[in-house]
Amino acid sequence: MDNDNHSIQLINQRQQQQQLDDCHQNFIRSSPNSNNNNNELLFNKIFAIIILCCCCLLIHQHDGVIPTVQCDIFSSTATIQSLMHLERHLVTSLTLYMENLEERSNQIKMYLSEFAYSAGQKRFAGTYADNLMDNPLQAFQLVKRLTINWNKIVKTVKKDDEWQQVDQLMNSYSMLLPKQEDLNGAALALIRLQDTYNLSLTDMADGYIMGKDSSIRLSARDCLYLGKNAFNNGYYGHSLEWFDEALVRAHQEGNRTASVDEIVPFYQLAIEYIDRLDNELREQNFPRHSDKLRVVEGDNEDYKRYQMLCRGEEFPMDKTELKRRTSDQRCYYSTNNGHPYLILKPLKVEQFNSEPFIAMYYDVISDKEIEIIKELSMPMLTRARVLTDDKDNEISTVRVSQTAWFTEANEPLIGQLNRRIESITGLSVNMNKSDCELVQIANYGIGGHYVPHYDYLIKDKPENQRTNISEKDQYAGDRIATFMFYLSDVEVGGSTVFTRLGIRVNPVKGAAIFWYNLLRNGEGIIDTIHGACPVLIGEKWVANYWIREHGQIFHRPCSLDPTK
Ligand SMILES: O=C(O)CCC(=O)C(=O)O
Numbered sequence: 271m272d273n274d275n276h277s278i279q280l281i282n283q284r285q286q287q288q289q290l291d292d293c294h295q296n297f298i299r300s301s302p303n304s305n306n307n308n309n310e311l312l313f314n315k316i317f318a319i320i321i322l323c324c325c326c327l328l329i330h331q332h333d334g335v336i337p338t339v340q341c342d343i344f345s346s347t348a349t350i351q352s353l354m355h356l357e358r359h360l361v362t363s364l365t366l367y368m369e370n371l372e373e374r375s376n377q378i379k380m381y382l383s384e385f386a387y388s389a390g391q392k393r394f395a396g397t398y399a400d401n402l403m404d405n406p407l408q409a410f411q412l413v414k415r416l417t418i419n420w421n422k423i424v425k426t427v428k429k430d431d432e433w434q435q436v437d438q439l440m441n442s443y444s445m446l447l448p449k450q451e452d453l454n455g456a457a458l459a460l461i462r463l464q465d466t467y468n469l470s471l472t473d474m475a476d477g478y479i480m481g482k483d484s485s486i487r488l489s490a491r492d493c494l495y496l497g498k499n500a501f502n503n504g505y506y507g508h509s510l511e512w513f514d515e516a517l518v519r520a521h522q523e524g525n526r527t528a529s530v531d532e533i534v535p536f537y538q539l540a541i542e543y544i545d546r547l548d549n550e551l552r553e554q555n556f557p558r559h560s561d562k563l564r565v566v567e568g569d570n571e572d573y574k575r576y577q578m579l580c581r582g583e584e585f586p587m588d589k590t591e592l593k594r595r596t597s598d599q600r601c602y603y604s605t606n607n608g609h610p611y612l613i614l615k616p617l618k619v620e621q622f623n624s625e626p627f628i629a630m631y632y633d634v635i636s637d638k639e640i641e642i643i644k645e646l647s648m649p650m651l652t653r654a655r656v657l658t659d660d661k662d663n664e665i666s667t668v669r670v671s672q673t674a675w676f677t678e679a680n681e682p683l684i685g686q687l688n689r690r691i692e693s694i695t696g697l698s699v700n701m702n703k704s705d706c707e708l709v710q711i712a713n714y715g716i717g718g719h720y721v722p723h724y725d726y727l728i729k730d731k732p733e734n735q736r737t738n739i740s741e742k743d744q745y746a747g748d749r750i751a752t753f754m755f756y757l758s759d760v761e762v763g764g765s766t767v768f769t770r771l772g773i774r775v776n777p778v779k780g781a782a783i784f785w786y787n788l789l790r791n792g793e794g795i796i797d798t799i800h801g802a803c804p805v806l807i808g809e810k811w812v813a814n815y816w817i818r819e820h821g822q823i824f825h826r827p828c829s830l831d832p833t834k
């Protein structure tokens with residue numbers, strides 16, 4: 271069942287990703303009067319489903335995450351920051367270029383007006399002008415225009431240093447420049463945030479996020495774009511809301527950024543499309559036809575609980591479960607049975623759950639160490655991908671963040687952290703012996719998130735598919751435990767949530783969360799299903815250690831007891 275759930279989540283993500291790739295071209299580029307628009311959308315959907323079916327075969331197998339070389343923008347606050355700096359430079363360069371353009375046009379204007387003042391006058395036109403050829407004043411003016419004035423024009427028009435500067439600047443940042451899919455991703459992130467945190471669209475467009483005024487306002491044209499984008503991604507309900515907001519703003523702005531006339535046809539088209547879809551679904555007796563008007567990121571129980579927990583809502587739990595959970599929660603100091611590293615500075619532990627053991631350790635990485643790690647990672651961040659069975663890796667909306675990978679060979683600090691983790695967990699994180707994967711540094715950007723998933727890889731597969739395991743995984747074993755440093759606080763959002771256990775952990779800079787993914791008999795613990803809530807305000811940095819099974823044989827001995 272959990273494997274099924276997991277696949278459904280991934281299938282939904284792929285469906286959305288595919289629609290994103292196929293559909294977003296249509297609505298944004300085409301005019302609302304285009305006859306082919308609806309046909310194209312339907313065609314794209316059918317195409318998306320075919321591709322989706324192929325993807326599903328691959329996805330079912332494996333959900334590890336591996337590093338890549340492709341980069342996109344909206345998934346990392348670090349890149350957004352660089353782009354902000356770039357734009358400042360661009361504005362300065364463009365201002366200089368514009369001044370230069372003005373100078374050019376002034377020189378040309380001067381030439382034309384001097385000509386108009388003297389030789390260009392009506393009364394000098396035609397044969398009469400020929401009679402003036404021997405006029406010394408006329409000759410002087412003519413020669414002056416074609417020497418001084420013309421030379422000035424040549425000098426200013428040829429002098430194009432300012433444009434070269436703009437060109438050079440943009441070329442040097444070409445790797446970082448956002449693409450259409452980045453814009454699409456950033457727009458989808460707004461929808462994700464709106465949905466997960468129940469945000470009012472008008473508040474959001476006015477720059478109010480969870481009651482905080484960010485003093486950023488969306489224009490009518492921004493809202494129009496968001497409406498089109500929502501429509502193309504199957505968020506039909508959202509598209510209507512955005513068009514509505516665009517209309518209100520167009521009125522308020524006096525049609526400055528987008529006119530009412532421009533917006534209305536899109537609005538009408540969306541209403542017609544939704545009505546038709548609604549009727550079709552009603553005829554086919556879909557019990558909850560209105561739900562089908564929208565593509566949701568995952569419509570299973572875990573995703574619903576994930577959203578509730580992200581919003582800070584409690585979900586119903588039976589009394590015994592609630593009692594067990596409450597008695598499990600405690601805070602204490604630990605030296606981990608007198609470990610020499612911890613005797614002088616015992617660990618501050620907040621336990622959330624005893625079985626499976628899930629706990630937070632406070633003050634386990636310093637601000638200085640965090641800065642070093644961030645600085646190292648910044649140039650290496652690339653968009654996180656999901657690994658499929660044929661080792662093909664894909665970008666997916668399941669996981670929106672950017673990652674970089676390190677070993678202690680890259681940086682001595684990683685070695686120090688490894689020793690620290692060993693003293694805290696009692697497990698080996700020797701990367702040379704594959705007791706642990708490389709450290710993964712992750713930076714979540716606008717709406718960055720990770721939907722509910724298990725960290726274990728092999729035990730996620732049905733029994734009959736567990737024979738098809740890579741040599742590396744056979745040697746190292748599955749991910750027995752996860753140790754994750756929080757390298758930042760997050761202003762709003764970004765919690766780590768355990769959807770079956772009802773646990774929400776807010777990131778605390780300098781702390782780390784630890785849990786076991788496997789029982790001592792080696793089976794995966796389904797209660798460890800967890801996700802990262804979308805970042806609403808601020809940024810989120812984490813460092814993930816996925817500790818492998820086989821190297822722990824003497825540190826966490828096996829047991830046949832199925833409850834341990
Ligand atoms: O960032 C988080 O809170 C969780 C990340 C996570 O679960 C993962 O990377 O596997």
Ligand SMILES: [Fe+2]
Pocket residue numbers: 723724725800
């Ligand atoms: Fe995880």
